[in-house]
Amino acid sequence: MKKNDVILIASLLIICAISLLAIKLWQKQSTTDKSYVRVEVDGKVYGTYPLNEERTEKIQFENGSYNVLVIKDGKADITEASCPDQICVRHMPIHYSDESIVCLPNKLTVTVVGGQENEIDATTN
C-alpha cells in the first residue's frame, strides 16, 4: 500500500462514519409521535399510513408483482415481496423520520415522514 492509499481509506471511513452519525441523530430528532409512512410507486404517492396503527397492506402491481407492508409496534416493514433480489424484505423495520425501504425491481419506496404539522400540510395540499 502506498501512503495515498492509507490517506484515501482513512478519510473515506472517517468522513462516512461522521456523516452516518449525523444523519442518524438528525433523523431521530425529526421523528414525532405523529410519524407516518408514505408508499411511493414509480415516483407517485400510492398511500400514506400512520405508524401508530397496526395494519397489513398488500401493494399489488398490474404485472402480478407485489410487496407486503406491515406496520406494527410503530415500525414499518416489508415482510414479503415478489422481487427477485428480496433486498426490500431483508431491510430492517423502519421507524425514524426519512428512513426508507426500497424495492428497485418494483420501483417502490416506503419512507417514514416525521409528522410535523407543516409536512402534513405540504403533502395533503
Next chain:
Amino acid sequence: MNTKKISYLGLLIALAFVLSYVEALLPISIGIPGMKIGLANLVVMVALYTIGSKNAFMLSVVRVLLVSLTFGNFAMMLYSMAGALLSFVVMFVAKRSKKFSITGVSVLGGVFHNVGQIIVAIFVLETSKLVYYLPVLIIVGTITGMVIGLVAGMIIKRIGGWKDICYGSKSSM
C-alpha cells in the same frame, strides 16, 4: 488478439460470472440497494493489471450482461451496469494517475460501484432520500475494496509470470 489471450479473457469472464453467482447466493444483504461485496471486481482488477484496460472493460460489460440476463431483470441490469461502468472509469483513471497502489484502486472501484448504483436508483425512483444510504455504502465499499485489492495484488503478482509466457515479456498494452 491471439488465441491465448482470447482464452484467457474467456476464462476471466467465466470466473467473474461464477463469483457474481456466488455473491448472489450469500445471504449477507442488509437490505440496502446497491450494496455489493464486489467479488467479481477481483477479476476485473486482475484483468486491468494483466491484460490491459480495453479487455478489462469488455470483461466488466460482458459480465453484467451475462449475470443480469441469467439472474435478474432489465431494471436490475441498469443498476449493475451503472455501477460497473462508473467503477471501471474511476479505477482506470486512478490506475493511470499512478497515485494509488492496487489496494487504493480497488477501494475506489468498490466505493464507486456502490455509489453508481444508488445514483441511478435516485434518478429512477425520484427519491433523493436514498442519499442517506451513501455513508454506509461507501464504508462497505471501502472495506470490501481493501480486502479485494489485497487479494488481487497477490494474484496479479503470481499471474505476472504466466502472462509473460503467454504474450512475451513486453506485454503492456
